[in-house]
Amino acid sequence: MYLAVNAIINPGEEVIIPEPSFVSYGPEVVMAGGVPVYVPTYAENDFQVTGEEVRQAITEKTKAILIGYPNNPTGAVMSRERLAEIASAAAEHDLLVISDEIYDRLVYGVEHTCFASLPAMRERTILLGGFSKSYAMTGWRIGYACAPPEILAAMRKIHQYTIMSAPTPAQYAALTALDEGETYVADMRAEYDRRRQLIVSGLNELGLTTFEPRGAFYAFPSIAATGMDEHTFAEKLLEEERVAVIPGSAFGPSGAGFVRCAYATAYEKIEEALERMYRFMQRHG
Numbered sequence: 001m002y003l004a005v006n007a008i009i010n011p012g013e014e015v016i017i018p019e020p021s022f023v024s025y026g027p028e029v030v031m032a033g034g035v036p037v038y039v040p041t042y043a044e045n046d047f048q049v050t051g052e053e054v055r056q057a058i059t060e061k062t063k064a065i066l067i068g069y070p071n072n073p074t075g076a077v078m079s080r081e082r083l084a085e086i087a088s089a090a091a092e093h094d095l096l097v098i099s100d101e102i103y104d105r106l107v108y109g110v111e112h113t114c115f116a117s118l119p120a121m122r123e124r125t126i127l128l129g130g131f132s133k134s135y136a137m138t139g140w141r142i143g144y145a146c147a148p149p150e151i152l153a154a155m156r157k158i159h160q161y162t163i164m165s166a167p168t169p170a171q172y173a174a175l176t177a178l179d180e181g182e183t184y185v186a187d188m189r190a191e192y193d194r195r196r197q198l199i200v201s202g203l204n205e206l207g208l209t210t211f212e213p214r215g216a217f218y219a220f221p222s223i224a225a226t227g228m229d230e231h232t233f234a235e236k237l238l239e240e241e242r243v244a245v246i247p248g249s250a251f252g253p254s255g256a257g258f259v260r261c262a263y264a265t266a267y268e269k270i271e272e273a274l275e276r277m278y279r280f281m282q283r284h285g
């Protein structure tokens with residue numbers, strides 16, 4: 001991500017970022033000398049940014065739009081229709097689109113549309129992906145980018161003098177994942193889907209209204225019913241029941257009143273967490 005923004009941003013140029021979104025997007029734009037311009041997304045719109053909302057944020061300094069879907073932390077998956085709106089805004093204003101699709105394989109009951117596959121978008125898209133999520137290889141840090149050659153050349157320059165190369169053992173692990181991992185991806189997706197259904201129905205039953213996430217491995221419940229802010233909720237839940245969730249506002253101001261629950265852990269642990277949250281809600285709901 002940093003390589004991508006650094007390769008394209010001149011000092012003071014703006015990058016539009018729908019939020020809530022992955023914590024490092026904004027800081028990486030800042031580190032590259034750019035200015036993040038955040039656009040809120042809402043549960044009522046399935047946390048999908050609209051073309052109109054993006055257009056309203058465009059100024060003469062805008063260089064790129066940075067989207068991440070399936071989304072961390074909301075689990076939202078951008079529909080083809082919404083993506084087409086963004087594509088048309090990008091074409092009209094001659095903008096680049098950085099599309100972080102690292103969760104592209106983890107979608108449930110919907111199809112993932114690759115932004116670069118939309119008409120005429122290949123030449124203005126920097127597609128980011130990685131092995132962490134599809135192959136449950138978090139921590140191995142093998143990612144990849146697909147972009148027009150001149151952008152990749154600029155990224156390689158920075159890569160060469162900051163990172164040099166991904167560690168060799170991690171590259172071999174990724175190769176094995178590619179060669180032998182396909183059936184595991186399908187199995188894991190089915191297992192994540194099972195956990196997703198458990199956590200989403202469990203949270204809703206507790207009175208924590210939860211938008212149905214269609215991708216990634218996060219649920220993003222509203223904690224409005226408790227009357228607490230998201231920081232108090234997360235801290236009390238951790239202290240009283242030893243269940244860890246992340247305050248939604250860590251991912252942007254529109255995450256206020258929500259928390260992020262990761263369901264990448266075992267089914268039984270999610271059951272246990274829901275039981276503990278039930279006790280918590282009995283006291284605080």
Ligand SMILES: Cc1ncc(COP(=O)(O)O)c(C=O)c1O
Pocket residue numbers: 022068071072100102130131132138139140141142143
């Ligand atoms: C949306 C998103 N993009 C990128 C990453 C980075 O993944 P990695 O550094 O493991 O390749 C993460 C990891 O949490 C993520 O959630």
